[in-house]
Amino acid sequence: MSSEQNERKGLNFRIELKLHPAEEGMRELKNWPANEFSPDFAVAASGVMRIELAGQMIGSRENQIMLVETRLAQRLQEDINFWLPDYLGGFSTNLGRAVQKLKDGADQSRAAFIDEPMALVFRRQAAGSPILVGFESNGKGLRMAEVSETELYAEIKRALESFRRQLLDLNPELARQSDVLELNQQIQGIS
Amino acid sequence: MKKKISGLVLGLALLLTACGGTPTATPSPAPQPTNSPIPPAVTTTAPNRAVNTTVAAQGQAATVATSSSDLLKVRPEKEVVKSFTDLQNRNIKLVYGRGNGRGGDYGWAHIIGKHFQGIWYDGGTITTFPQAVGAKTPEAVLDLVGKTFQDKTPDDAGNGRRSYVYAVPGTNKDIFSVVGSDGTIITSYPVPHGSKDENS
Numbered sequence: 470m471s472s473e474q475n476e477r478k479g480l481n482f483r484i485e486l487k488l489h490p491a492e493e494g495m496r497e498l499k500n501w502p503a504n505e506f507s508p509d510f511a512v513a514a515s516g517v518m519r520i521e522l523a524g525q526m527i528g529s530r531e532n533q534i535m536l537v538e539t540r541l542a543q544r545l546q547e548d549i550n551f552w553l554p555d556y557l558g559g560f561s562t563n564l565g566r567a568v569q570k571l572k573d574g575a576d577q578s579r580a581a582f583i584d585e586p587m588a589l590v591f592r593r594q595a596a597g598s599p600i601l602v603g604f605e606s607n608g609k610g611l612r613m614a615e616v617s618e619t620e621l622y623a624e625i626k627r628a629l630e631s632f633r634r635q636l637l638d639l640n641p642e643l644a645r646q647s648d649v650l651e652l653n654q655q656i657q658g659i660s
Numbered sequence: 661m662k663k664k665i666s667g668l669v670l671g672l673a674l675l676l677t678a679c680g681g682t683p684t685a686t687p688s689p690a691p692q693p694t695n696s697p698i699p700p701a702v703t704t705t706a707p708n709r710a711v712n713t714t715v716a717a718q719g720q721a722a723t724v725a726t727s728s729s730d731l732l733k734v735r736p737e738k739e740v741v742k743s744f745t746d747l748q749n750r751n752i753k754l755v756y757g758r759g760n761g762r763g764g765d766y767g768w769a770h771i772i773g774k775h776f777q778g779i780w781y782d783g784g785t786i787t788t789f790p791q792a793v794g795a796k797t798p799e800a801v802l803d804l805v806g807k808t809f810q811d812k813t814p815d816d817a818g819n820g821r822r823s824y825v826y827a828v829p830g831t832n833k834d835i836f837s838v839v840g841s842d843g844t845i846i847t848s849y850p851v852p853h854g855s856k857d858e859n860s
Contacts, residue, residue, distance in 0.1 A: 489763060493764060509844065511821065517783075529785060552783065555784075556847075566817075566818070581856065584847050586787055586836075586851040607787075607851075608851075647819050651818060
């Protein structure tokens with residue numbers, strides 16, 4: 470286990486963004502800017518995300534969202550899907566905006582999924598207190614964790630950087646694409 | 661043996677989830693029973709009604725599709741199923757798009773496949789029009805999608821991508837539509853009322 474993984478092991482909130490485009494999306498991402506996106510970067514850059522809050526993983530099975538203790542998740546991954554799909558190209562910038570809003574002093578913000586009524590919500594408590602990070606599905610809060618501001622920003626910055634890196638590994642030219650530029654600005658702003 | 665143990669752990673995990681084994685966790689009710697594809701026959705039994713034609717006012721349909729069977733037929737990706745003008749006088753087009761039940765789908769094929777017929781293979785949840793708002797025909801879905809463009813204050817999330825909301829009367833649901841940077845509808849589906857309206 471790397472030192473970074475060890476460091477993150479005790480975190481109350483973890484998020485992984487994995488680029489997983491469809492065949493067409495992969496082609497468009499690789500060939501940009503010669504070929505434009507059809508119809509949008511967010512669609513081309515589809516993928517999946519994995520979220521862990523306060524020792525539990527968010528999973529789904531037969532169209533039902535469920536929470537599973539992280540220590541059990543690996544054994545259950547054949548039966549429960551812990552990677553939630555979405556238009557990640559859009560969700561990632563939603564996540565960046567939500568963090569920016571918090572950093573600008575807002576009491577709360579949210580990063581909504583693009584294709585399902587689910588969201589990560591962030592609520593500031595009293596000044597200096599940890600941020601409450603929650604996961605909502607269909608308007609209902611399913612899980613909440615307290616995360617220090619520093620840890621929250623670091624984790625989201627790491628996840629967004631990883632997602633941006635996955636895009637640039639496919640095609641370095643994407644660094645000039647407007648959504649990726651916005652993503653980069655958001656990452657820089659989290660520092 | 662390994663499978664048996666996995667089954668036992670799964671059973672225990674499901675039981676814990678169902679019993680609210682963790683105080684901060686509330687299992688999400690299943691809004692739809694399954695992610696198995698609904699046989700197309702179910703949807704093709706919908707009445708073959710004609711939809712109203714050409715309305716050019718803002719926030720209304722500008723061109724129109726035809727009938728249930730037409731609305732369920734496979735088309736070329738870029739074929740326009742219907743076009744709209746929003747209240748800000750911007751053109752929005754609903755193209756057939758892609759609909760294989762996988763990430764990367766978009767447009768009418770995606771809306772009908774995932775959010776009407778419940779065809780989706782990539783995990784997560786599947787919110788459908790019939791279950792959430794009782795829209796049981798493709799025409800009804802198309803009508804609700806079109807009504808979202810009457811939104812007076814669509815959310816501009818950046819890079820030209822916009823989202824629109826329409827509160828469905830008599831329900832606690834909204835229809836939420838996402839439009840891509842080139843004015844093409846990416847997706848549209850029901851959400852709890854107000855959940856996408858929060859200024860955040």
